[in-house]
Amino acid sequence: MAALMEARGVVRHFGGLKAVDGVDFALEQGEIHALIGPNGAGKTTFVSLLSGRLPVQAGQITLAGRDITALPAHARVRAGIAYTFQITSIYPRLSVFENVALAVQSRGGDIAQGVASALARVNLTGFEAQEAGTLSYGHQRLLEVAMGLALHPRVLILDEPTQGLAAGEIEGFKALVRGLVPETTVLLIEHNMDVVMDLAHRITVLNFGQVLAVGTPSEVRADRSVQEAYLGGDHAAG
Numbered sequence: 214m215a216a217l218m219e220a221r222g223v224v225r226h227f228g229g230l231k232a233v234d235g236v237d238f239a240l241e242q243g244e245i246h247a248l249i250g251p252n253g254a255g256k257t258t259f260v261s262l263l264s265g266r267l268p269v270q271a272g273q274i275t276l277a278g279r280d281i282t283a284l285p286a287h288a289r290v291r292a293g294i295a296y297t298f299q300i301t302s303i304y305p306r307l308s309v310f311e312n313v314a315l316a317v318q319s320r321g322g323d324i325a326q327g328v329a330s331a332l333a334r335v336n337l338t339g340f341e342a343q344e345a346g347t348l349s350y351g352h353q354r355l356l357e358v359a360m361g362l363a364l365h366p367r368v369l370i371l372d373e374p375t376q377g378l379a380a381g382e383i384e385g386f387k388a389l390v391r392g393l394v395p396e397t398t399v400l401l402i403e404h405n406m407d408v409v410m411d412l413a414h415r416i417t418v419l420n421f422g423q424v425l426a427v428g429t430p431s432e433v434r435a436d437r438s439v440q441e442a443y444l445g446g447d448h449a450a451g
């Protein structure tokens with residue numbers, strides 16, 4: 214069966230810097246796929262290419278067999294790709310409810326019900342009236358996830374979702390992501406190796422803009438080139 218989302222030979226350079234340099238990638242329907250690699254490996258740039266925040270300079274991206282390479286970001290959202298990025302994109306002066314309501318509204322459907330169900334999934338029920346900018350950083354990340362989920366995406370891309378979460382909140386986050394699949398397919402950039410090894414069905418390792426390895430957590434952990442580039446060093450903690 215063809216992958217839900219595929220990238221072939223995708224390239225994005227910044228001047229002489231080869232941030233993403235010919236990446237082949239496949240996201241299978243229903244999986245939790247982690248993207249890992251040292252700082253600067255090209256992870257955020259690569260998911261920016263998948264989501265359409267940045268145009269590719271070469272290569273092709275498909276969603277369910279459809280070529281979406283030339284689609285702008287908003288059209289990719291409509292096609293079913295939702296994403297949250299390292300830099301929080303919430304509206305800080307609006308309430309938690311209003312933030313999620315904007316996402317629900319962009320998709321259509323009952324607002325109160327859509328907001329309630331998205332907030333329940335990320336354990337933010339009870340925070341509706343709070344101004345979003347006054348939430349803890351970790352809760353702002355969860356609010357972003359709720360905004361993504363409110364779109365009922367086929368693919369949810371999360372960039373460093375556990376950053377700023379307390380240990381107990383990370384457990385809750387793992388349960389949340391496990392509950393999303395297989396209806397939603399999850400691609401996750403994550404530096405916390407415990408989260409990656411515990412949650413991911415498959416892992417892609419990037420290094421210097423190229424794919425170093427792809428496999429299950431145990432395959433990737435056993436890969437010597439991955440150990441040398443990433444897991445063995447001080448990078449593992451992020």
Ligand SMILES: Nc1ncnc2c1ncn2[C@@H]1O[C@H](COP(=O)(O)OP(=O)(O)OP(=O)(O)O)[C@@H](O)[C@H]1O
Pocket residue numbers: 227230232250251252253254255256257258259
């Ligand atoms: N808009 C840009 N202009 C110039 N260089 C950029 C731009 N965006 C990213 N880069 C560079 O591209 C390389 C890859 O960056 P990217 O953020 O994709 O890496 P990353 O793997 O996500 O790193 P991190 O784990 O630190 O978030 C880095 O060297 C970065 O400095």
